[in-house]
Amino acid sequence: MGEDGAAVTPFEPPISRLPPSSFVQALRGLEPRPAALLSRRLVSGASLEACASFYGVSEQALSVRLLRAAVLLAMRLGTAARDPTEGEEEAAWARMLAAALEREDAPVPVGLVPVVEVCRRVRAVSAEVAAGLEAATREDQASPVRQREDWMRRLAVAALLALTAYLYLSRPEEPPRRPRPPPQQQLAPDAG
Secondary structure (H helix, E strand, C coil): CCCCCCCCCCCCCCHHHCCHHHHHHHHHHCCHHHHHHHHHHHHCCCCHHHHHHHHCCCHHHHHHHHHHHHHHHHHHCCCCCCCCCCCHHHHHHHHHHHHHHHCCCCCCCHHHHHHHHHHHHHHHCHHHHHHHHHHHHHHHHHCHHHHHHHHHHHHHHHHHHHHHHHHHHCCCCCCCCCCCCCCCCCCCCCCC
16 A cells, blocks of 8 residues: 555556567467467458458457457556456457557547557567567477477377287288178069
């Protein structure tokens, strides 16, 4: 509590001062699907329509997914973002976020402001974020841990193939098939 009795909130740096490396780390810390969606929409700059077509969902459904992913990113960056309540608020926020990403003067409720600021900042530094994500991916692929994992996967696949071949070649011989008896022909009644 401060001297005047008001609650003291920890200092939160403005989003505009965060370096691109913060966004790279935050995006890499998210689950793969939200991170991929945010990268496609904000870093690559794909339109809402193009993203919806790519993911095979409606624009409204994509807007909701984008909102959820953006809220996670904003929370990961330490902003005062909060999840919208289910239903109407979530749908309204999804529409407002989509509008705010298209127009700078779009109205935004107070609870959505940190999320919109994060999304706009990611767009503003998208080239640096894309380069950072690419460098992090290259570094991850070149790491000894990743190379060891790749070799272990290859060994596991080779072992499965060898086991499959062994089981196929060592199976017992199948008994010869009995010939089917010819179908019995119906005798026509003697006409007589």
